[in-house]
Amino acid sequence: MTDTPVAHDVRGKSRPLRLSAAACALAVLTSCGVLPQPDRAASPAADASAPAPAEPDTPQPSQGTATPAASTSPSYSDPHSDARRPLASALATHADHGKRTVRADLVGLNRIGDHVAVQVRLTETGERSMYVWHHVEDRMASGRDKDDMASGLGIIDAAAGRLLMPSTTPDGGCACTVEDDFERPWLEPGKPRTFFALVPAPSGGATSATVYTPFAPPFVNVPISDEPPQPPPNQQIPDPATAQLTPLSYPVELPSASLDNSMETTTDDRRVRINLSSDVLFKVNKADLSAGARHVLERTAGQIDESDAAEVAIDGHADSTGTDAINQPLSERRADTVRKDLASLVTREGVTFRARGHGSAQPLYSNADADGRRKNRRVTVSFDRPGTLPAPSPSSTPSPVESGRPGGSSSTNVKGQPFTVEVDPIRVIGEGIGLMVFRTTNNGIKETWLHDLSDRPTALPGRGGIGGATNVDVVDPRGETLHGAAVVYGRQGSRLYCLCTPTKYKSDHLAQETKEHWAVISLPRDPSSVRVRVAEFPPLADVPVI
Template structure:
């Protein structure tokens, strides 16, 4: 593949796909993004994206609501043994950015791809049509990335501008009560220290419930809980000039589904939002274990407890192997793993097995996979539209995502992990955890 600035505002990416099978293979449905807005062309390779890891943004192809995507469009069949050239033009990152991570939905992410330079030219978007990258009608679609870290008491969402700390109401409050317990006091000390380092002067505190009960109960309960958190923070934050804004929303602003217990638990929360403190200077990673030699897996694990919704259908025999755990120049980590089914009686459905059934992501990727340490759990990076930086499972043909005996399938995902973390446990639903894997 190639990645080039063709104008100060446009970057063009080019790929060549090879079909090594004996049958025609169509990739167009796997490269089509969900229909979130009119800039995501439903007849084109609109799911391709670039990650500006310096600024924490995800760039989608330039598009025009009427003309379509400035990328390969239409049907994309690849003949047996044949090739297909795919192209897309993206909004360029700032001039000082010299590399980008390239997200091609059907392949592991390409880390730190250098930005070259070449003259602008008409872009071949179909076999018979070309588009002008300099036309003034192309519109940019750039979304901030959100990095989520969980621990037993809270979750922290970081979009590069704001921190949102979500306290689990189940952990810090008694049922239907608004008095903070000892666990809450401990975690609020950590939050207060971050507020002290924040450049902003406003802290927003929002209380939320699930949809159990009535609004007459949920709304005032969520307000009282937000007020309790405010009162605690006012005592713990040491700097002056901070304004606290509280609001109870009841069940009106869910961030997860209310159709299952895990989603309802996620919705029962108090969220504390404030301007992101300036991050500390990058730590020099301490030496860790050497990564596996090229071509050798970092680790393997057998089948474990069945994933959610697969209690009676998950294979009894199989394996996951970790092929790559690698960090880019700015802390984003690419995880690549391969699953194998050794059970002759049951298929391995890799689409639904790796979903996060809480509903905090769009259900289209491998968002149920987690990287962890004893102190934290790192979730798959997503953008502000909740679209994960991982494979796009929605467009996969049925025969691809149902892995039968003796078949293997390789998957991937992107995470954000602090520089001081040099080894991780990989948790793939349906398999036993693989511990102490070094980050390359």
């Protein structure tokens, strides 16, 4: 995968779009590069005494925290006065002590031309302040300026297969909340802080969006408002029509594999790549199809028929055993055999097939062990990702707190301590992608680490990604396929990150402690339920997909 993000990294020190609190009043008067503020007098009235509902046993904001109200407008003298009713909420993990005491509220999702203004309010409901500077930033970019505090807010565009991030200003900065907007980068108990980011609008004219944050589970399929955004206290939102913004986004890769090891698939924003096992298709050193090859190739042809690709590439590969004099012609013959068979199985008109052999020159895995060599003996079928995918539908009943609805649980022992995992029903984000939220509890008497939670599942294709909840997968019993956590290619195009709980939220568990984790995961088509595996816990059967 060599795809690189849309925007190039340009560093600069001047910040013409970054307005300090003292300059906000002048900016409003001149309307230069910022959006006009909405008519606050015309805001509809709401009952400020009615707090947003919450799930049972959910930590609530401490005394003195403002209660969200739809009609209340933020004061432009008090940075903690944002009292808007949330569109969706979740409990985030405190970066220092690891407890779920930070309430994350999505308080704004407004379309502005070809961008969407995302606004997230954080409130520490416990008693300990949190340093937020490095917890709302883009963890997948090495080129963002350190002052870009909210560069990590984004939108998961499932239809396009990309993670949309805050656009870049002409000087290389972020169209988002920056350090100068805050007197000090601390989240103090009972004093909410609101962050904003201008993110490219999702593709296909979508009317809802799944909002990504690096510190809490994504907010799934929230309706996008066409009303002008109400800026956070003491901040101004740039007008994308005049701000000369450059869109920034990262490709998302979805891994899956068949349970019989016959094929593994990766789908990103551009291509579908299906690695067919030569051990299943052919006998040793032969290019004639085996008896078990027909079912594998029929499934592959079905995926080609469902796409709109005009050309299909077929590439034969070998492991490092043997010589080039044997491996090169063998890989060519095998690729051509697959080409001929797929051409007879594909029913869609106008598809052309190209076959090539590469011998052992392009291994995907290490040839140092038998499993790696087995996976390198393959025929890869690749074609363009379908150009049109259905846009997500807005959530019909968005919950203020999205987690806390167990879909199933299982138990195991970790270093002698009893542990339990609870998995929520998996929420569909869009075609082939969903959100899995789960909690792990140490029911024992000693502090214990779940080290294997961040391991890479060996049964799935690709190199995996950096993250704290990578070792999860779901199984579709009907199609006998395994699906893993989504992977994002960072700003440099080569480093991979799991679209899941970050590694900074450590997996150590005190006695009787519960921690929440999440992962954006590949899903089979139209599932009603799946089997879920989390690290070394026994699999959970029939977890609902909603």
